Structure formats: C-alpha cells, structure tokens
Amino acid sequence: MKNKYLYIETFGCQMNVHDSEQIAALLADIGYKTTDNKKLADLILLNTCSIREKAAQKFFSELGRLVKLKEENPALIIGVGGCLAQHLGGRIFKKVAQVDLVFGTHNIHLLPELISTLQKEKTKIMQIDFQKSLNSIGVFAPPEKGAVSAFVTIMQGCNNFCAYCVVPYLRGPEMSRSPEDIIEEIKKLTDYGIKEITLLGQNVNSYGNNLGNSSFASLIKKIVKVDGIERIRFTTSHPKDLSEELINCFAEEEKLCEHIHLPAQSGSNRVLALMNRGYTVKEYRAKVDHLRRVCPQISITSDIIVGFPGEGENDYQETIDMMEKIRFDSVFSFKYSERKGTAAQNLGGKVDESEKLRRLKELQFLQDEYTLEKNAALEGTGQELLVEGKSKTSGNDMMGRTRSWKIVNIKGDHDLVGKIVNVKISKAYLHSLRGETI
Ligand code: SAM
Numbered sequence: 389m390k391n392k393y394l395y396i397e398t399f400g401c402q403m404n405v406h407d408s409e410q411i412a413a414l415l416a417d418i419g420y421k422t423t424d425n426k427k428l429a430d431l432i433l434l435n436t437c438s439i440r441e442k443a444a445q446k447f448f449s450e451l452g453r454l455v456k457l458k459e460e461n462p463a464l465i466i467g468v469g470g471c472l473a474q475h476l477g478g479r480i481f482k483k484v485a486q487v488d489l490v491f492g493t494h495n496i497h498l499l500p501e502l503i504s505t506l507q508k509e510k511t512k513i514m515q516i517d518f519q520k521s522l523n524s525i526g527v528f529a530p531p532e533k534g535a536v537s538a539f540v541t542i543m544q545g546c547n548n549f550c551a552y553c554v555v556p557y558l559r560g561p562e563m564s565r566s567p568e569d570i571i572e573e574i575k576k577l578t579d580y581g582i583k584e585i586t587l588l589g590q591n592v593n594s595y596g597n598n599l600g601n602s603s604f605a606s607l608i609k610k611i612v613k614v615d616g617i618e619r620i621r622f623t624t625s626h627p628k629d630l631s632e633e634l635i636n637c638f639a640e641e642e643k644l645c646e647h648i649h650l651p652a653q654s655g656s657n658r659v660l661a662l663m664n665r666g667y668t669v670k671e672y673r674a675k676v677d678h679l680r681r682v683c684p685q686i687s688i689t690s691d692i693i694v695g696f697p698g699e700g701e702n703d704y705q706e707t708i709d710m711m712e713k714i715r716f717d718s719v720f721s722f723k724y725s726e727r728k729g730t731a732a733q734n735l736g737g738k739v740d741e742s743e744k745l746r747r748l749k750e751l752q753f754l755q756d757e758y759t760l761e762k763n764a765a766l767e768g769t770g771q772e773l774l775v776e777g778k779s780k781t782s783g784n785d786m787m788g789r790t791r792s793w794k795i796v797n798i799k800g801d802h803d804l805v806g807k808i809v810n811v812k813i814s815k816a817y818l819h820s821l822r823g824e825t826i
C-alpha cells in the first residue's frame with residue numbers, strides 16, 4: 389500500500405502542540421505518516437489558535453499559501469481544527485473554498501472516521517459539537533524516539549470567563565480526567581523512556597472540581613509514585629485557586645520542579661476587577677511570598693496584558709510597580725486584543741494601538757533587565773539538568789533545562805540525552821545559561 393502523508397501545522401499554546409501530537413497518533417493508526425514537507429502531503433491539517441487577533445491573521449495567511457498546493461494536487465485534503473475552527477465553523481468554507489474539513493476542539497478522537505468519510509464521499513465535513521465526554525483529550529500519543537519529556541492533558545475547558553478571553557467559549561466547560569486515567573497514561577509514557585511530564589490544563593489548580601474529593605495536589609502526590617518519572621511540571625495555574633496544599637508540594641515533593649507559571653495579568657486592582665480575575669494585587673503578592681517562603685529557589689513566571697479597556701497610565705504604572713517588586717524570572721506579555729463575544733468587548737475606555745505598543749515595549753525592556761538579573765544570580769551555582777537534545781542556538785552543544793525551567797547549553801554528545809547531569813553555571817544570558825558539567 390502506498391504511504392499516505394500528513395502535514396500538521398500548529399498555532400498557539402502547549403495545549404495545541406499536544407493536541408497535534410494526539411492527532412498524528414490517531415492518524416498513524418489509519419496509515420498516515422507525518423511529514424515536514426507540505427508538497428508531499430495527502431492530508432494537511434492546521435491546528436489553529438484564536439486567543440489574539442494576530443494568531444488568527446497568521447493562520448489565514450498560511451492557509452492562503454497552502455491552498456495553492458491543492459491546485460497542483462486536487463486529491464489533497466485540507467482540514468482546519470482548534471480554537472479558530474471552533475469559533476468560525478462553516479464560515480471557514482465560505483472564506484476559503486479549498487478547505488474540506490472543519491473540526492472543533494472536542495472532536496479530535498473522531499478524526500479517523502471523518503477523514504475516511506471524506507475520502508469516500510468527496511464532500512465537505514464540519515464537526516464542531518461539544519462532547520460531554522473527555523474522549524478528545526484522552527488519546528494516547530506515543531512520544532517520538534529519544535524524547536525525554538511529554539505533555540499530559542489532565543483537564544479540558546475553563547469556567548473562569550476572564551473578561552478578555554475566548555477559551556471558555558471555544559474549549560467548553562471545565563472537566564477533569566480521572567486520576568486513574570492520568571496515571572495509566574503516565575505509566576505508558578515511562579515505557580517509552582519519558583522522564584519528565586508537564587501536566588496541562590487551562591487552570592490546573594481547579595483540577596478535580598467535578599470529581600468530588602480529588603484535588604490537584606492529591607493528583608501530584610499520586611504521580612510522584614510512578615517509577616521512571618523523575619520530574620513533574622504543570623501549566624497553567626490560576627492565582628485565585630492556588631491552594632496552600634499545592635504550595636506545600638514545592639517543599640515536600642522532590643519530583644515537583646521548582647517552577648510555577650502564575651499569570652498575574654495586571655498590577656492594578658481596578659483592572660483585575662474589570663478582567664474578572666477574582667484576586668487583588670495584595671492577594672497575588674501574598675501567594676508569591678508564600679511560594680518563596682516555602683521554596684526559596686522557585687522560579688516564578690507570569691503573563692501580563694497591557695492596554696486592557698479602561699487601563700489608564702496609573703493602572704499601567706501599578707503593573708510596572710508590581711513587576712519591580714516581585715521580579716519574575718520571565719514574563720509573556722501581550723497587547724490586549726479584542727475578541728468577539730467576550731465581556732471586555734463591551735467595555736469603554738479602549739486604549740489606542742500605539743499606546744498599547746508603547747506600554748508593551750517599555751514593560752518588555754524592563755522585564756529583560758529583571759530576567760537577566762535573575763539568570764545572573766545563578767552564575768557559579770550548581771544546577772541539575774535534564775538533557776533534552778542538541779542545542780538550538782549553540783553550535784554542537786547539547787541543551788537541557790534546570791528544574792527551574794531555564795535553558796542551559798553544555799558541551800557533550802548525544803549519549804547525554806535523557807540523563808540528569810549536574811552542572812555549574814558559568815555564564816548567564818537573557819534567554820539561556822552556559823554550564824560546565826561537574
Ligand atoms: N488559562 C491560562 C491562564 O489563565 O493563565 C492561559 C490562557 S491563554 C492561552 C494565555 C495568555 O494569553 C493569558 O494568560 C493572557 O495573558 C493572554 N490572553 C488571553 N486572551 C487575551 C486577549 N484577548 N488579548 C491579549 N492577551 C490575551
């Protein structure tokens with residue numbers, strides 16, 4: 389039988405990256421091999437993001453380039469999935485007639501069936517219904533040969549309805565997988581040599597709310613018992629649901645890496661209330677202090693939005709002030725992007741694009757200084773590194789991550805992949821560190 393080739397392009401967050409791994413695994417079962425060469429593909433899938441307007445624009449320009457391949461190969465199937473597909477549904481067919489399939493965020497597990505139908509019936513298919521099951525996120529994706537680290541999705545959806553965010557509308561209500569399912573998946577991953585897992589959810593801190601007495605901290609306490617797993621990470625944490633029990637895990641559970649991504653979004657109480665975030669700056673800072681008290685070496689990263697409707701210069705300065713006091717290890721910062729159907733769309737006090745850009749640039753400049761300062765503080769220290777593979781930026785070197793999620797480049801060869809090595813940090817840069825094996 390002739391090989392069939394699948395080309396997947398992923399936009400957006402880690403959740404989408406993992407969804408694409410699951411898609412590739414499912415389609416491998418019906419004979420599709422993944423390829424990096426679009427021209428070779430029999431099936432092209434675009435896994436889209438809708439979180440900000442820029443992500444949507446990026447997708448449409450890529451789709452414009454890909455549909456030209458269909459002129460050369462009319463048998464090519466083009467499918468669009470992910471958050472933007474969930475949002476636009478059939479409007480994607482109207483915008484780009486060459487698209488054959490639109491599938492939503494709850495329908496990944498149906499793909500083999502949808503593709504087989506497309507092949508037989510040469511029609512257009514749209515499947516964007518929300519499902520009451522967790523079938524879509526429970527698909528097992530065998531890791532690539534040599535991989536040491538893997539994602540595990542523990543929950544889908546979100547109930548928080550932050551005023552700027554489309555996720556609750558496009559990923560549906562929050563639902564958690566059972567601890568048993570999650571543990572089974574993690575055990576399977578260790579059979580492939582996986583040593584580090586990252587637990588994924590929009591708000592892992594509310595894991596288990598639909599399961600009775602299963603908290604996120606209790607899930608971690610179960611996962612640490614899995615032989616072969618040496619490191620556990622998770623993302624993302626909502627500050628309002630960060631429990632004392634979870635904070636204590638950073639001191640008590642050796643396998644839990646000392647890093648937390650804790651999106652603050654703003655340093656102004658007024659803006660936080662408008663955003664419907666459910667905490668004040670004081671409460672946020674108290675959680676940061678608590679984390680640092682329990683685990684002084686913890687690295688704390690965050691997300692910040694500038695130019696949210698109603699954010700005045702004073703509010704923005706309060707964000708700068710918060711960053712100056714907290715000193716995050718790094719920050720993902722964004723200009724507010726208006727999304728259809730969200731509560732923030734109806735708020736007054738819209739901020740000009742040029743003003744948003746000014747705030748963003750200034751904030752990023754400042755954070756670069758803090759990031760470098762944080763990295764420089766590690767010079768001369770010993771760090772434990774899990775070696776992941778070849779360095780992307782530093783010649784023939786190998787790279788790994790510290791427990792605190794920092795990239796370290798070291799001399800060495802491929803034999804080090806998957807090993808935990810001790811290094812001394814010799815030089816700090818903005819985006820990475822250099823280490824010497826001890
Ligand atoms: N669930 C996670 C949370 O609450 O932290 C992450 C959600 S989202 C994929 C990642 C980040 O995108 C958010 O933390 C927020 O900073 C940013 N974001 C979401 N909607 C946005 C919007 N409309 N405009 C700008 N940034 C946005």
Ligand code: SF4
Binds near residue numbers: 548550626
């Ligand atoms: Fe969006 Fe807020 Fe849910 Fe995160 S917690 S996914 S920002 S609604």
